[in-house]
Amino acid sequence: MEFSELIKTATVEDVLLSRPGVAAVRGTLCITSHHLLLSSCPRGDLELWLLIRNVDAVEKRVQNLGWYQPPRSGGSLRDTGVSGSSGTITLRCKDLRVLQLEIPGMEQCLNVASSIEALSSVDSVMMLYPFFHRPPGLRLQQGWHLGVAERHLQRVAAQTSQWRLSTVNGDFSACPSYPRAVLVPAAVGDEAVAKAARFRQGGRFPVLCYFHPKNGTVSPSAFCPSAFCPCAFCPSVPLNGGFQLQRIPESGDPKPNPLQSTKAHQTAHGSVPSARGRPLQESFARLAEACGDPAPSMERWLGRLEGSRWLSHVKAALSTACLAAQCLDREGCSVLVHGAEGTDTTLLVTALAQLILDPACRTLEGFQELLEREWIQAGHPFQLRCARSASSHARGKQEAPVFLLFLDCVWQLSRQFPFSLEFGEQLLLTLLDNAYASAYGTFLCNNEKERSLCKVRESTHSLWAWLNQPEEKDKYLNPLYSHNPLVIWPSVEPQSIQLWQGFFLRWIRPSQHLDEARVEIQRLVQGKNSSLQESTGKRLSQSLPESPAGTENGETGTAGTR
């Protein structure tokens, strides 16, 4: 396939671009293999530079005016097809932006629409923009966090004698959606692991994903992101949606034999009722639609917010993560996390619980490593889940905004603990945008095996490399961050959960003032640090622990699990 075959019209003049909250602008529209550009007419400014992959749905409305329309003064009407007709294309983007293009000439309009539709739906991964994007100043293979996950696993393995690093999946034969290196119980040989994998959906045998070294004790507290078959081995009835947490008593080692291990388990009462697949996707679509409602009454808005059930999903995800974290931190128990396929809700819960428990995951670097480990390498199928967003009418069965739900939960944490995360909202937005449409290869494909086959690491740039450039990085830092060594127990009461306006209303009511406030605080901190480096710099990074005795001793924590 050649891109040129898909582009029926490459340039259209006299196009009117309208966006909510911004004055409409007229200019020349260009369609390239990967981008939609619009440069304004009198001044030649580039007004729009949109990755076509970002387009979720194309709506067109053409009208044949039926009479001769003279060229407008100032603009030129180059429609050589059906004179006097025009059309409007509405582009609904995956990041919830809505753009409207008024195009002279019915035929041109239809050509533009079908070009955008075709280009935004290219199936082949290796035809996507990341394989063509070559940003200046970055080298290929830079910042791929190569070996980061392995080093993490080695560190964990060094802390306990009960788990060992295994390369049983070195060729992705045991589990195609796991990475090459995994942690398995020390007592179990690779052969037994490979055998056990055959009894699991997708081969996702239990592996260790987090070891909680509380107070220096080496209790084998661990999350195992694993997918059990909805199976005869499992004596406990799976909760709604096939999701459950299982508490492993202190005495028992979690072994990959499900019969053996699940017998010893006690089922904890954790569930994420419907935070998966279709219901979650519909919830997202309903909320996005409600947010775009131009002038609802307060009653109608609150009704639609409730009806979307999105905040219920957020609450459920946070509650379950708190429950899992509590088992590790309070009871010193290990936890086995079961999801239907082990690639969605399971990762949501284990990643959130790690953020709650582990201060290392709350730095900018640590959070990137957490994402790399718990989402990308652990096999969340980004390509399937993020193929379409809230407004596409061609939604497949595999789409689900699980990653969005995770980032929303992280945002709730960052709001409740304004000091404890080193990164701010802008990072969460950037990650989300890149998961759905990106110039970088980080979120491409569904798992490590596919990434390896497509040579993603060899042929595309890493999002991390770009984000971590000094001039970029500043945008993502939380100026108020101060290392907090404690567990952060969020309040998960409905009254405490808020709509993530920064994402859901980003293009509707720009929060420019709030962004400026962040920049100003950052400037203050930098000014202070540079001028008072010795005297107060230390105080800044040490003061104000956020989880004092009251929080740490369980009040918020127990609230977290009701």
Added chain:
Amino acid sequence: MEFSELIKTATVEDVLLSRPGVAAVRGTLCITSHHLLLSSCPRGDLELWLLIRNVDAVEKRVQNLGWYQPPRSGGSLRDTGVSGSSGTITLRCKDLRVLQLEIPGMEQCLNVASSIEALSSVDSVMMLYPFFHRPPGLRLQQGWHLGVAERHLQRVAAQTSQWRLSTVNGDFSACPSYPRAVLVPAAVGDEAVAKAARFRQGGRFPVLCYFHPKNGTVSPSAFCPSAFCPCAFCPSVPLNGGFQLQRIPESGDPKPNPLQSTKAHQTAHGSVPSARGRPLQESFARLAEACGDPAPSMERWLGRLEGSRWLSHVKAALSTACLAAQCLDREGCSVLVHGAEGTDTTLLVTALAQLILDPACRTLEGFQELLEREWIQAGHPFQLRCARSASSHARGKQEAPVFLLFLDCVWQLSRQFPFSLEFGEQLLLTLLDNAYASAYGTFLCNNEKERSLCKVRESTHSLWAWLNQPEEKDKYLNPLYSHNPLVIWPSVEPQSIQLWQGFFLRWIRPSQHLDEARVEIQRLVQGKNSSLQESTGKRLSQSLPESPAGTENGETGTAGTR
């Protein structure tokens, strides 16, 4: 009346105090004329120091255990009445705090309850705590903003020849709820004003409350907080709730003759549907109850939030204020603001519109003056409106949280414009607390006439004097404040209006981390200002205008009135 007659039991030992989010504590309860004290048993710390006036409702539950209960070890059971019985008193405070007291002995429990009930319901203003409170370091008559309102009126009168300062109400005979000095049309003599007042409900003839000197023009843009009779003079049908805005065309001077002036008016489409009296009080009660719901589902919470209609009132109040402000700023028209009695919604709208329009009202000092002028001296009946709060079962017909609604709207402004108000949430909370129960005289009585009769200014301390002490003042400042000379047009879409968690959830989910963030930012600003005073101090106060061209040219402004 002597307070001692109302106090049936002055001291009770072995009382257990429980509060949400705080560990229960056992100690000795003391009831004084104005306070409820509890000092903990082993350590003697003062655990509670509550102004009894803050108690909104007292609920008691007694239980006769019917068998002999031995004294607990460590505590002594001094119940000489009915041995083995006990009781629980729940105090619902006007600031939405809920306290529970477990008291040994049924009779003691009933005595405590009836003492608190009696002391919290004292009718006579001059028996209230402000008349007894003598804080060290403050002089009586200090900080009463004496003459501030008059000076303001003189300034305004100097700007225009069409209005003049009148003392027609010098003895409160024309309008008992107006202050002594008011601005009236220059063309109308005092005698005509006094005559016109007789045709208005409560005598509230039209007066000038704000003169908008936009771009140096002297167009007679003005708000007139006035209460027209729901009357024959008025050709336009009053909108829901009897509230309306009337636009006065540029040519016409607003004259106090309603017939003459209203004929020339065009009714604008502004209304605050039910932001008054009973519906507002019920809305507040329903929301407070929903916030206290310990573990609702997300659906239930959002349903109750919607059902309370509180956010609808907030939206309506902000929309109407925007509409009024728009008439002045965009159209150069004067506006006549009509409320039912002219002492509630009218003041809400005129005060909010001034905050939106006038940067001087957004400083700490300017805001205090605005409150003094537009609420206290303009005759908002604080004593009637704030006699009881959300949970009293003995609510009179006159209670209404109009002032709370105003402060909630101010909070919405402060959230949308984080740089533009010099004061922060803590000031709004303090003002609210003092409006309902105070040690200071500022919010006592219903109008200037009553305050004068009770000698409030001679016999009580001013809240402003206390707030403006250097060590207090710091708590109320917004560290990010930077003078913004522009009009701030808030977004009033339902999606942009948020629940004021800092007030409604204050005692349920303490926002300690957010308070710490504020303190930290404040520390940063102070550190920066002191160390880099010359170089960056100026930049700080000049940078980052919040209403750039895009806002100023109407986008948000028009949104504000949909």
